[in-house]
Amino acid sequence: MKITCNNICKSFQNNSMTLNRDVLRGISFDLESGDSLSISGPSGAGKSTLLNIISGLDDPDRGDIYFDNLCFSNLKTNEKTKFRLQNISLVFQSFNLLKDFNVLENIMLPLSYKGLSKKDSEKHALSALDNVDLSNFKLSSVTTLSGGEAQRVGIARALAMNTKIILADEPTGNLDKDTSNSIVNSLVDVCKMNKVSLVVVSHDDSVLSKLNINKKIIDGKFI
Ligand SMILES: Nc1ncnc2c1ncn2[C@@H]1O[C@H](COP(=O)(O)OP(=O)(O)OP(=O)(O)O)[C@@H](O)[C@H]1O
Numbered sequence: 001m002k003i004t005c006n007n008i009c010k011s012f013q014n015n016s017m018t019l020n021r022d023v024l025r026g027i028s029f030d031l032e033s034g035d036s037l038s039i040s041g042p043s044g045a046g047k048s049t050l051l052n053i054i055s056g057l058d059d060p061d062r063g064d065i066y067f068d069n070l071c072f073s074n075l076k077t078n079e080k081t082k083f084r085l086q087n088i089s090l091v092f093q094s095f096n097l098l099k100d101f102n103v104l105e106n107i108m109l110p111l112s113y114k115g116l117s118k119k120d121s122e123k124h125a126l127s128a129l130d131n132v133d134l135s136n137f138k139l140s141s142v143t144t145l146s147g148g149e150a151q152r153v154g155i156a157r158a159l160a161m162n163t164k165i166i167l168a169d170e171p172t173g174n175l176d177k178d179t180s181n182s183i184v185n186s187l188v189d190v191c192k193m194n195k196v197s198l199v200v201v202s203h204d205d206s207v208l209s210k211l212n213i214n215k216k217i218i219d220g221k222f223i
């Protein structure tokens with residue numbers, strides 16, 4: 001699915017409520033269906049903010065987002081949620097795994113929200129776990145996982161959703177170089193094969209080199 005961002009602007013009030021800080025000051029890009037984009041930039045530059053806006057978890061102050069010809073920005077909150085569930089998978093910087101559920105259940109749960117049967121959810125979840133080399137952990141409690149393992153479960157959860165868009169926030173931040181390379185390779189391969197548009201926030205040169213377009217946020221703008 002094609003992603004278009006037109007002039008996205010976002011500012012936040014700081015704690016003293018006196019100053020507005022312009023975090024994003026006019027971000028525009030087109031990402032064709034099946035292409036991949038990396039976003040880098042210093043801590044606090046607005047990378048996670050931009051992903052939140054693209055996914056509709058946060059609203060821009062100005063600017064529009066289109067998916068193919070659909071103006072996402074014009075949708076109501078519940079319509080955005082519905083669209084996201086069907087079309088966008090997120091890999092969060094902080095994993096967002098559910099502590100009361102095991103690894104397999106964490107991946108299956110959003111699939112059941114999407115309407116898949118238990119049998120199909122399990123099939124997709126097991127295949128995604130295989131992609132991140134964690135099949136042996138399917139019955140583990142997520143509270144026992146290392147940071148890198150939890151990160152890979154987050155990636156498997158996104159892959160299993162089988163959406164046309166994946167947004168990943170530092171998906172290899174907790175992985176060693178070899179694991180990072182193999183996980184990014186399988187993420188990029190799956191996306192290419194299924195024509196998934198992939199947006200990855202990362203500082204890692206070996207990740208950036210595998211994606212089609214590389215952008216950096218500096219002073220609220222893409223360079
Ligand atoms: N809800 C909020 N209220 C106020 N300020 C916010 C809010 N969310 C983000 N910010 C501020 O906006 C700026 C950008 O935050 P963001 O999380 O997008 O940065 P980032 O580029 O992802 O950084 P990192 O590399 O550390 O993850 C930061 O200065 C942050 O403090």
Ligand SMILES: [Mg+2]
Pocket residue numbers: 047048049093169
């Ligand atoms: Mg961030």
